[in-house]
Structure formats: structure tokens, C-alpha cells
Amino acid sequence: MKVSIIQFPGTNCEYDTQYAFEKLGATTEIVWHKETSIAADTDLVVVAGGFSYGDYLRSGAIARFSPVMQAVEAHAARGGKVLGICNGFQVLTESRLLPGALKRNEHLHFISRHHHLKVVGNENTFLQKLNKGDVVNIPIAHHDGNYYIDPEGLKALYDNDQVLLHYCDSEGNVSNPNGSVDAIAGVCNADKNVFGLMPHPERAMESILGSADGKAMLEGFFAS
Amino acid sequence: MKAIVNVFLKQGVLDSQGKAVHHALDSLKFDGVNDVRVGKQIVLDLTAADEASAKAEVTEMCESLLANTVIEDYAIEIVS
Numbered sequence: 153m154k155v156s157i158i159q160f161p162g163t164n165c166e167y168d169t170q171y172a173f174e175k176l177g178a179t180t181e182i183v184w185h186k187e188t189s190i191a192a193d194t195d196l197v198v199v200a201g202g203f204s205y206g207d208y209l210r211s212g213a214i215a216r217f218s219p220v221m222q223a224v225e226a227h228a229a230r231g232g233k234v235l236g237i238c239n240g241f242q243v244l245t246e247s248r249l250l251p252g253a254l255k256r257n258e259h260l261h262f263i264s265r266h267h268h269l270k271v272v273g274n275e276n277t278f279l280q281k282l283n284k285g286d287v288v289n290i291p292i293a294h295h296d297g298n299y300y301i302d303p304e305g306l307k308a309l310y311d312n313d314q315v316l317l318h319y320c321d322s323e324g325n326v327s328n329p330n331g332s333v334d335a336i337a338g339v340c341n342a343d344k345n346v347f348g349l350m351p352h353p354e355r356a357m358e359s360i361l362g363s364a365d366g367k368a369m370l371e372g373f374f375a376s
Numbered sequence: 377m378k379a380i381v382n383v384f385l386k387q388g389v390l391d392s393q394g395k396a397v398h399h400a401l402d403s404l405k406f407d408g409v410n411d412v413r414v415g416k417q418i419v420l421d422l423t424a425a426d427e428a429s430a431k432a433e434v435t436e437m438c439e440s441l442l443a444n445t446v447i448e449d450y451a452i453e454i455v456s
Contacts, residue, residue, distance in 0.1 A: 210444055217441070246444065253446040255385070258392050300389060300447055331392065 153178040153374055156194040158224065158240070160185045160215045165201035165237065165354065172354035172370055173198070185218035196233045196373050197224050199240030201293075201352060211254060211296040212242030221247060233277060233373065234346045238294055241338070241348035250341055250348045251309065252301035257294070258331025264293040266362055267329055269337050269351060270320040273313040276340055278347045280372045287324045288365035290351040292337075297350040299332035299339070306333060314340050317349060377422045379434045380453045383443045384415035418442055427454045 155173045159166045159182050170180045183190055190197060204215035215221070221243075228234050228249055236244035244250040257263060271279055271286040282288070301309065309315050316338040321327040328335040330350075338349025353366030385391045393414040401409050420437075424430035434452050443450040 209441070213441060213444065245446070253444050255389070255447060256392055258390070260392055260396055298392075331390070 153195050154191060154193050155180045155196045155198055155373075156190045157182045157198045157200050158185065158220055159183065159200065160202070160204035160218060160243075162204045162206050163200050163202035163239070165239075165352065168352075169198050169200045169237070169354045172357045172366065175357055176367065176370055176374060178374075183220060185215070185220045188219045188223060190220070190223045190227060194227065194232065196235060197227055199224070199234065199236040199243050200354075201238030201240055204239055204243060207239070207296070210246070212239060212244075212246040215239075215243045216246040225249065228341075228346050231343070231345050235278065235373070236346075236348040237352055237354065238297075238350055241350055242296060244346060244348045249346045250339060251305055251314075252299055252333075252339065254296045254350070255298040255300050255331075256296055257298050257329075262293075262295040263297070263329050265291065267292045267351065268320050268322050268324075268327070269317045270324050272315045272318055273340075275313050276316070276344045276347070276372075277375075278340065278372045279316055279369065280375055281368045282372075285324065287320060287322065288368070289322075289356065289363040290353055290365055290369075291355045291362070292329065292351045294330070294350050297330045297332065299330075299336045299350070301333055301336075309336075309339060312342055314342065314344075316340055316347065317351070377424055377427070377430050378455045379420040379422055379430055380455060381418040381420065381434060381438060381442055382415055382451045382453075383418065383438075383448050384413050384450075385447055386449050389447050427456075430454050 356366030
């Protein structure tokens with residue numbers, strides 16, 4: 153399992169992501185955004201969290217034009233797997249690799265805390281180790297995590313099992329921290345090889361950090 | 377030649393910043409406000425030869441970078 157982790161100026165979760173995947177047994181490589189290619193044996197590209205280009209203009213808007221993103225788009229077009237976490241999710245929506253967009257949190261606050269998530273769709277690589285309805289505890293840390301998609305787009309997401317996770321409380325009841333449409337925390341593309349979520353599974357790898365629930369999520373990429 | 381680009385969230389997409397400003401104006405007893413939208417203005421100094429080519433170029437900029445057309449509308453004004 154080879155994971156290529158994309159690093160823009162302002163990315164700050166690349167080493168947590170590297171730690172998480174190496175802990176699970178992957179070999180990893182951090183790829184600077186000026187690179188025009190990613191390793192040919194890459195199984196998974198991770199667009200890590202942070203504040204790419206300081207989130208100037210809009211979160212993820214400028215990162216989309218970095219040279220490496222052409223290689224990421226080509227990898228996705230070949231059916232290669234891509235995971236965007238937090239700012240990486242924003243970059244993937246700006247690149248139109250994922251549907252929808254992320255707006256400022258409804259209450260305009262930066263939110264940084266653990267939050268529960270309910271698994272909505274597990275018929276995909278990413279969440280295959282979890283069951284529908286499972287509740288996991290994963291940190292969130294974002295200012296622009298308010299997922300928006302128009303009603304038609306939302307219907308298409310559900311029809312095609314592209315909604316991955318809902319924000320919820322510890323009992324699994326809907327609890328929406330940021331105003332996202334339908335409390336959506338993560339989605340995938342129609343071909344189910346590109347995944348994005350605002351929460352940070354790579355920060356939930358050890359119970360000493362408050363939760364090890366991120367392991368079950370990232371392990372999905374290791375199963376065939 | 378200058379272009380002024382105004383970018384706002386689309387009608388129907390909740391503008392939380394606008395709501396917060398509206399609420400603050402209410403608190404200050406400015407009760408004659410129906411709605412507030414907060415957007416951003418981008419002013420471009422261009423080398424374009426004429427208004428039509430300036431408009432075409434800025435439209436392309438808006439579509440590719442300046443606005444996210446999933447959630448935002450933009451309006452372009454060319455001023456000399």
C-alpha cells in the first residue's frame with residue numbers, strides 16, 4: 153500500500169496523515185505541490201488538511217491550480233483512489249472532483265472539538281470496515297465546513313450512495329455543528345474512487361488522543 | 377482599464393455573514409433593513425485593449441477562479 157500525501161504551502165496535517173498511514177503499515181511519500189507527477193505505484197492520494205495558500209480568496213480555490221493537481225486529477229480519472237481531508241475536501245470540491253462546495257460555518261465560528269459521525273454509506277472502499285449506522289468519534293477543526301449542494305444534487309448523492317457520513321451525537325441522532333445540508337460530513341464521487349470529509353480520521357488513531365475510531369476508517373483503503 | 381467584480385452567494389444559499397450583520401444592525405436599532413448580503417469585491421487593473429475583450433477575459437477569470445459557481449454569482453463592471 154503506497155500513499156502519496158499532497159503538501160501545499162499552508163498544509164499542516166501532512167505529517168499526522170503520514171503517521172496514521174504508516175502506523176497501519178503503508179509506505180508514504182509527501183509530495184510538494186510543485187511536482188508535476190506522483191509515484192506510479194501510488195494506491196491512494198491524500199490531499200491533507202490545513203490552510204492551502206492561506207485559504208486566500210476561498211478555501212482550496214488557489215491550491216486547485218497547483219501543478220500537482222493535474223497529476224491528482226489524472227490519477228482520479230484512471231480510477232485511482234483519492235481522499236481529501238478537511239482542507240483537502242475543500243480542494244477536491246473546488247477541483248470539481250467532488251460535488252458541492254464548502255461554505256463558512258453557519259454560526260461563523262471556527263470549530264475544533266471531537267464530534268460524532270454516523271456512517272451512512274459503506275458500500276465503498278473508504279468505509280467498508282464500518283457498518284451503516286455505526287457511530288464514530290472523530291475530531292473536527294474547521295471554519296468552512298458547511299457543506300452545500302442544491303436539492304437536485306443532494307437527491308443524486310443519496311440515489312447513488314455517495315453520502316458517506318452525517319454529523320450526529322453519541323446516540324446517533326442528528327447533531328449539526330456547522331449548518332451543512334442534511335448534516336453531511338463527507339461524500340464521494342459517482343465512481344466511488346474520490347472521497348472527501350471535513351473531520352480528521354488521522355487525528356483519531358490512538359485512544360490516548362481521545363479516540364482510535366479513525367483507524368477503522370483509514371483501514372478501508374487496505375482491504376481490496 | 378479597470379474591472380470591478382462583485383461576488384455574492386447565490387440567492388437561496390444561506391448567507392450566514394449577511395444574517396449576522398443584519399442581526400447586529402437590528403441590535404443597533406436600525407430596524408429598516410429587510411435583508412443583508414455580504415460579498416466580496418475584486419478590482420482588477422487590466423491591459424485589455426477594449427471593453428469587450430476585458431469583459432470576456434474577466435468572465436473567464438470568474439468562471440475558473442474568482443467565483444465558485446456552485447454557490448456564488450458574480451457581476452462584472454468595466455470602468456475606464
